[in-house]
Amino acid sequence: MEQQKENKGPVTVIGLGGAGVKIVSRLTASPHAAHLKLLAVDTDSNILDNSPLNSEQKFLADNKWRQGKGCGGNVLEGQRSISRERASIEDLISDSSLLIVVGGLGGGTATGGVAAFAGIARKLKISSIFIITMPxxxxxxxxxxxAESGIKELLPVADILLYLPNDLLFTCLPGDTPVDKAFEMADNEVARTIIGVSEIISHDNLLAASLADIKEALNKQKSSASIGVGVANSNDGLNRNHIALQRMLDSPLLGGMEKIKEADTVIVSLTGGKDLKIDETKKTLEAFEKFVSPECNLIVGTNTAENYGDQVQITTIAIKFDTQKVKKETPVNMNFGVKKAQIPEEKPKLDSLFGAELEQAELPLQNISRGIFLNTSPINHQGEDLDVPTFQRKGIIIDKG
Ligand SMILES: Nc1nc2c(ncn2[C@@H]2O[C@H](COP(=O)(O)OP(=O)(O)OP(=O)(O)O)[C@@H](O)[C@H]2O)c(=O)[nH]1
Ligand SMILES: [Mg+2]
Known part of the structure; x- marks a missing residue:
C-alpha cells in the first residue's frame, strides 16, 4: 500500500453534485464542523448559488463546457466535467490531511466524478473517505x-467507502412525509455521520480508532456496515450519555439495534466537551458492551473538543463481514470497516496509516483502558481492575483472522 504523506493541513470535506452540496451546506451551521474545511463542487450553478457557503468555498466544474447546467443524469459527462478540472481541484485540496467526499449517487456529476476525486487524492497522497448516499x-x-455503476468504479480507488441507503430513512418516516422533507432528513443524518466519522479519526482523540484499521478491515473482505449517531446535552436529562446512546440506537441509518448485535466489529466513539467525566464515559462504554455479541470485536474511543460545551455525541459503526460476498464485484450494502483502537499517548500520523502497522497479529487492546483512565488511580473490586473494560477482563482475544 502506498504511504500517505504527512500533512498537518485541514480535514477537507467536499460536497460533490446537488446532494453533496446540500449536505455540506448543512455543516456550515454546525459548530462541530468548525475545524473542517468545507468545499462545494458541482456542474450546476444554481445549486452552488443557493448554498450558504462563501464564494471561495464553491467551485463550478467545467463552466464553459456544461454552462453551469448540471449533467442531467449523464455519468459520462460527470466524469468528463470533473476530470477536466483536475488541476484546479488539486490546488483546492493539496493542503489537506484527509479528504472526505460526500455525494448522492444516481445523477451524473457525483456518480461520474467520485472516482476522479479518488484518483486526485491518490496522486496527492491524501487519504480519502467517500460518504455516499444510494438512491x-x-x-x-x-x-x-x-449508482451501482458508480460504486463499482469507486471501490478500487477509494481508500474508504461508506455508502448509506437513503431508504433506511423511510423505516422511521411516516408514509405521508413529503419527498423534500425526506431528503432534508437524509441530509441531516449524513451531515451528522460526516462529523462522527471525522471525530472517530480525529487526531487528538484520547483513544483514536486508526484509519489503518478501517482500511485493513475493508481490504480483508467486503462487508456491510451501519452507522448510528446520537447527540444529547445536559438539558435532555441527568444522564446525557445514556440519552445520546438511546438516540444513537434509534438513528435511522443504523437500521435498528440488531445491526449492532449481529456485527463482527463495532466501533463506538464518544465525543464531549471539556467537562466530559471519566466515570460517565466508562459507564456508557460498559453499557454498550451489553449490545454486542461476545465474539464481537468492540473498539471504543473517546474524544473531547472544546466546542462541544455540554453536548455529547456517540457515533457507532457496526460492521458485519459477509464471507459469501467477498468475491463479488459490488457489495450489497454499505461499506466500512474498523479494527483496533490507537494507543492514546501518540497521535496517529497520516503517513503511517496505511503502512506496515497492518501486519500485527493480535491487537493491543489492553492498552486502551489505560488510555481512558490514564491519570487516575485504578479501581479494584474483588480482585478485579474495573478500569479494564469487561470484555477485556473476560479475556476475549481479538484475532485479526
Ligand atoms: N440526501 C439528499 N439526497 C439527494 C438530494 N437530491 C438528490 N439526492 C440524491 O442524490 C442522487 C443524485 O442526485 P444529484 O445530487 O442531484 O445528482 P448530481 O450528482 O448533481 O448529478 P446531475 O444533477 O445529473 O449533474 C439522487 O438520485 C438522490 O438519491 C438531496 O437534497 N438530499
Ligand atoms: Mg445536479
Missing amino acids: FSMEGHSKRRI
Whole structure:
C-alpha cells in the first residue's frame, strides 16, 4: 500500500453534485464542523448559488463546457466535467490531511466524478473517505443501476467507502412525509455521520480508532456496515450519555439495534466537551458492551473538543463481514470497516496509516483502558481492575483472522 504523506493541513470535506452540496451546506451551521474545511463542487450553478457557503468555498466544474447546467443524469459527462478540472481541484485540496467526499449517487456529476476525486487524492497522497448516499427505491431502478455503476468504479480507488441507503430513512418516516422533507432528513443524518466519522479519526482523540484499521478491515473482505449517531446535552436529562446512546440506537441509518448485535466489529466513539467525566464515559462504554455479541470485536474511543460545551455525541459503526460476498464485484450494502483502537499517548500520523502497522497479529487492546483512565488511580473490586473494560477482563482475544 502506498504511504500517505504527512500533512498537518485541514480535514477537507467536499460536497460533490446537488446532494453533496446540500449536505455540506448543512455543516456550515454546525459548530462541530468548525475545524473542517468545507468545499462545494458541482456542474450546476444554481445549486452552488443557493448554498450558504462563501464564494471561495464553491467551485463550478467545467463552466464553459456544461454552462453551469448540471449533467442531467449523464455519468459520462460527470466524469468528463470533473476530470477536466483536475488541476484546479488539486490546488483546492493539496493542503489537506484527509479528504472526505460526500455525494448522492444516481445523477451524473457525483456518480461520474467520485472516482476522479479518488484518483486526485491518490496522486496527492491524501487519504480519502467517500460518504455516499444510494438512491431512494422510489427513484426507480435506473437510478439504482447508475449508482451501482458508480460504486463499482469507486471501490478500487477509494481508500474508504461508506455508502448509506437513503431508504433506511423511510423505516422511521411516516408514509405521508413529503419527498423534500425526506431528503432534508437524509441530509441531516449524513451531515451528522460526516462529523462522527471525522471525530472517530480525529487526531487528538484520547483513544483514536486508526484509519489503518478501517482500511485493513475493508481490504480483508467486503462487508456491510451501519452507522448510528446520537447527540444529547445536559438539558435532555441527568444522564446525557445514556440519552445520546438511546438516540444513537434509534438513528435511522443504523437500521435498528440488531445491526449492532449481529456485527463482527463495532466501533463506538464518544465525543464531549471539556467537562466530559471519566466515570460517565466508562459507564456508557460498559453499557454498550451489553449490545454486542461476545465474539464481537468492540473498539471504543473517546474524544473531547472544546466546542462541544455540554453536548455529547456517540457515533457507532457496526460492521458485519459477509464471507459469501467477498468475491463479488459490488457489495450489497454499505461499506466500512474498523479494527483496533490507537494507543492514546501518540497521535496517529497520516503517513503511517496505511503502512506496515497492518501486519500485527493480535491487537493491543489492553492498552486502551489505560488510555481512558490514564491519570487516575485504578479501581479494584474483588480482585478485579474495573478500569479494564469487561470484555477485556473476560479475556476475549481479538484475532485479526
Ligand atoms: N440526501 C439528499 N439526497 C439527494 C438530494 N437530491 C438528490 N439526492 C440524491 O442524490 C442522487 C443524485 O442526485 P444529484 O445530487 O442531484 O445528482 P448530481 O450528482 O448533481 O448529478 P446531475 O444533477 O445529473 O449533474 C439522487 O438520485 C438522490 O438519491 C438531496 O437534497 N438530499
Ligand atoms: Mg445536479
